[in-house]
Structures are given as structure tokens and as C-alpha cells.
Amino acid sequence: MDAYDKGSDARQGPGRDDPGGLGEPAGAASGEAGAAPGEAGAAPPGPSPRPRTGVAALSPRYQVGALVALAVAAVAVCAHLGLVFLHVAPSNTLTKQHGAAVDEWVFPEFEQNWKLFAPNPLQQNVSVQVRAEVGTADGGIRTTGWYDLSAEDGRAIDGNLLPSHTQQNELRRAWDFFVATHDSEDRPVGLRGSLSETYLRRIALLRLERNDAAGPGGVVERVQYRSRTTNVEPPPWSGEKVSGRPAVRELPWWSVAAETGGARAGKSGAAERAREADQAGEADQAGEAEKAGGVA
Numbered sequence: 324m325d326a327y328d329k330g331s332d333a334r335q336g337p338g339r340d341d342p343g344g345l346g347e348p349a350g351a352a353s354g355e356a357g358a359a360p361g362e363a364g365a366a367p368p369g370p371s372p373r374p375r376t377g378v379a380a381l382s383p384r385y386q387v388g389a390l391v392a393l394a395v396a397a398v399a400v401c402a403h404l405g406l407v408f409l410h411v412a413p414s415n416t417l418t419k420q421h422g423a424a425v426d427e428w429v430f431p432e433f434e435q436n437w438k439l440f441a442p443n444p445l446q447q448n449v450s451v452q453v454r455a456e457v458g459t460a461d462g463g464i465r466t467t468g469w470y471d472l473s474a475e476d477g478r479a480i481d482g483n484l485l486p487s488h489t490q491q492n493e494l495r496r497a498w499d500f501f502v503a504t505h506d507s508e509d510r511p512v513g514l515r516g517s518l519s520e521t522y523l524r525r526i527a528l529l530r531l532e533r534n535d536a537a538g539p540g541g542v543v544e545r546v547q548y549r550s551r552t553t554n555v556e557p558p559p560w561s562g563e564k565v566s567g568r569p570a571v572r573e574l575p576w577w578s579v580a581a582e583t584g585g586a587r588a589g590k591s592g593a594a595e596r597a598r599e600a601d602q603a604g605e606a607d608q609a610g611e612a613e614k615a616g617g618v619a
Contacts, residue, residue: 449495
């Protein structure tokens with residue numbers, strides 16, 4: 324009897340435990356019971372949206388401000404590139420009309436030239452040297468030897484993987500600045516010429532102080548520059564012939580009283596008087612020699 328009842332339950336499909344007669348398994352029913360009321364069989368909720376970052380996270384007012392700042396920066400960059408382009412471009416209508424404004428923007432921080440690339444690469448070796456007149460502690464005058472500033476920079480750069488901008492360009496650019504703003508008689512052309520002389524005097528004082536040129540108790544009173552320019556020998560295949568003879572340019576003596584701030588003024592005055600006395604003595608000796616020649 325028990326066996327018969329079990330068999331009849333199996334044949335009937337939905338049995339006594341399924342009074343609705345829907346034929347759904349018990350597991351499905353239990354799963355539906357766990358769903359939220361009124362949402363039988365609802366899909367699980369999706370991932371929450373990610374928070375906004377960057378400009379999108381700002382309020383509309385700040386977004387507008389960021390866009391305005393970006394537009395201003397873009398305009399400034401475009402204007403700078405345009406002015407630099409006009410500076411290096413050949414002469415044209417714009418540079419003829421607005422050349423002063425272009426130069427005012429470019430010089431001196433953004434100056435450009437073609438010396439590294441074509442059409443006019445450097446083809447000369449320029450050695451810049453300086454010497455000084457020093458007022459000594461005893462009131463005399465001493466003239467130092469020539470200090471090869473270019474050679475000093477070369478030794479500092481040679482073998483240095485990260486040489487400083489000062490070692491590479493300070494002296495070279497200062498000398499180029501001087502040559503470009505002076506005539507063949509070493510006279511300044513305009514205000515930039517006077518500015519280049521001041522720049523060279525300050526460089527000379529810094530380098531001479533580094534080399535202790537004045538010595539104990541001494542004061543640098545005047546400095547003098549000279550340059551030695553030698554042509555770079557062209558390659559054999561070019562067939563070009565250049566002079567191997569160096570060209571020497573010696574500048575006049577410059578007083579550095581303004582740069583030293585009048586330091587040791589009393590000693591400097593005594594040294595100047597000693598120099599004038601020596602010159603006067605030489606003049607007297609020359610006059611006596613002329614008189615002696617006339618008598619003879």
C-alpha cells in the first residue's frame with residue numbers, strides 16, 4: 324500500500340505538496356519567497372555610477388572660470404609664438420611696421436638666432452681674456468697677467484655631463500652682445516652698447532675675484548678685455564680655403580669704480596695719484612732728453 328501510494332504520487336506530477344497544481348519545483352517557490360514584495364523575479368540592481376572627476380566635478384560657475392583661464396593661456400602662447408616667429412623670419416611688412424614692439428617682447432629673455440643651425444653656423448673659435456690694474460696695499464699699481472676666461476669655461480665643461488648654463492653661455496653671449504652693439508672703433512652704438520660694457524665689467528670682476536687677482540689688500544681699479552679669433556679649419560673635401568692667422572681685438576681700459584661701489588676710495592685715489600706722478604715723471608724725462616738732443 325505504501326509502495327503504491329508513492330508510485331501514484333510520482334505519476335501524478337504535482338502532488339499533495341503542490342496544491343496549486345502549477346508543477347513548479349520547491350526551490351523555485353522558495354526563491355520567489357525571498358524576492359521583494361510586488362517584485363517577484365526582479366533583476367539585481369546594477370553598479371552605482373562613478374563620481375565625476377576633473378573639470379566635470381566642478382560647479383558650473385567654476386567650469387566657466389576654468390574654460391576662460393584655458394582660453395587666455397592659449398591666446399598668450401599663440402601670441403608669444405607669433406612674435407618669436409616674426410623675430411626670426413625674414414623682413415616683411417609686419418616686422419617693418421611693428422619691429423620695435425617685436426624686439427621689445429623678445430629681447431633679452433627670448434632672443435633667437437641661427438648660430439646652431441643653418442644658414443650661418445659658428446665657424447670660428449673665440450677666446451676672451453681679461454687683465455686688471457690693481458691698487459696694492461702700499462698704494463702702488465700692479466697690472467696682472469691675462470686670464471683666459473674662455474679656457475676656464477672650457478675646462479669646467481669638458482667631461483661634465485651636466486654643465487651649467489653660466490659655464491656654457493654667460494661669457495659667450497656677453498661677448499657677442501658687445502660685438503653686436505659696438506662699431507669697429509669699440510664705440511657703443513645706442514644704450515644697448517653701454518649696457519653690454521657694464522655687463523662685461525661685472526663678469527670681469529666676478530672672474531678676477533674667483534682667481535684672487537687682487538691679492539691680499541688689493542683693489543681692482545680697471546679692467547681690459549681682448550679676444551683672439553681663429554677660423555675653424557674646413558674639411559678637406561670642401562675645397563674651401565680660410566686664413567689660419569688669428570685676429571686679436573684689444574679693448575681700452577675700463578674703470579670699475581661704479582661696480583665696486585667706491586671701495587677703498589682712499590687707496591684708489593692714492594694709486595691714481597701715483598700713476599699720474601709716474602706719467603709726469605716720464606714726460607719730464609722725455610723733455611730733458613729732447614733738450615739734451617737740441618743742445619748737442
